[in-house]
Amino acid sequence: MTGVSGSGKSTVGRLLAERLGWDFADADDFHPPANIAKMRAGTALTDADRGPWLDAISAWIAGRLAEGRPGVVTSSALKRAYRDRLTAGRVPGVHVVFLDGDRDLIAARMRARKGHFFKPGLLDSQFRDLERPAADEPVLHVPVTGAPDEIVTRIVKALDLP
Numbered sequence: 533m534t535g536v537s538g539s540g541k542s543t544v545g546r547l548l549a550e551r552l553g554w555d556f557a558d559a560d561d562f563h564p565p566a567n568i569a570k571m572r573a574g575t576a577l578t579d580a581d582r583g584p585w586l587d588a589i590s591a592w593i594a595g596r597l598a599e600g601r602p603g604v605v606t607s608s609a610l611k612r613a614y615r616d617r618l619t620a621g622r623v624p625g626v627h628v629v630f631l632d633g634d635r636d637l638i639a640a641r642m643r644a645r646k647g648h649f650f651k652p653g654l655l656d657s658q659f660r661d662l663e664r665p666a667a668d669e670p671v672l673h674v675p676v677t678g679a680p681d682e683i684v685t686r687i688v689k690a691l692d693l694p
Contacts, residue, residue, distance in 0.1 A: 534609035535631035536658040538642040540676050540683065541606035544631060547684045548604050552693060555596065555603035562588040576657035586617050593618060593626065610661045612669065627691055630665050631683070633676035 533545040542558050549556035563585050567577055589607050596603040609615045609628070619626045639655055665671035672690050674683060687693075 533604060533606045533629050533631060534615065534671075535633070535676070536608060536610070536638055536662060537655065538638040539631040539633050540641070540680060541608070541631055543680045544676075544683050544687070545604045545606045547680055548687055551684055551688065552602065552604075555601060557589075557592050557603065557605040559585070559589055559605065559607040562592070571654065574654060576654055576661075582614065586614055590618050590620070593623075594620075597623065597625065608658065610658060611663045612666065615665070615669065615671070628665070628669070628671045629687055629691075630671050630673050631676050632664075632673050635659055637676065 533541045533548070535541055542560070545558070546556050548554075563571075567581050567585060570577060570581065586607070586609075589605055592603075592605055607614070607618060609618055615628055619628065635655065642655060665673065672687065674686055674690070676683060
């Protein structure tokens with residue numbers, strides 16, 4: 533589950549995993565403390581900061597595949613190179629879902645959430661870094677309009693999941 537901060541990755545991802553009976557992991561839990569400190573301070577992460585984080589998420593995915601245990605994991609995966617890194621290019625059985633919303637909607641959601649380390653002022657850096665999935669990427673685009681349960685239903689239907 534990918535998208536900018538505030539797009540609903542954690543909420544929708546958790547609900548999707550619950551509906552399917554799959555494991556769930558939130559990308560925020562993979563960040564090293566230095567990344568969290570930077571974001572709390574309002575400093576955008578660099579590609580170098582994101583490298584170990586992406587590798588940890590990729591290892592989680594690889595572990596689930598090796599064990600034959602399905603799961604849902606979130607990650608902003610703002611750039612194509614990040615998405616490729618997470619899936620080792622094209623891994624059968626791995627679906628990338630991009631939660632897509634415009635800046636104003638996402639900003640309103642971020643202002644409403646409380647206690648998250650990611651500062652709303654960093655949203656512009658996320659949209660600047662965002663490389664929307666290209667037509668040749670096997671990515672499901674899902675608008676973030678509607679309630680989280682509705683978004684989950686659209687994902688399940690589009691991916692033909694049980």
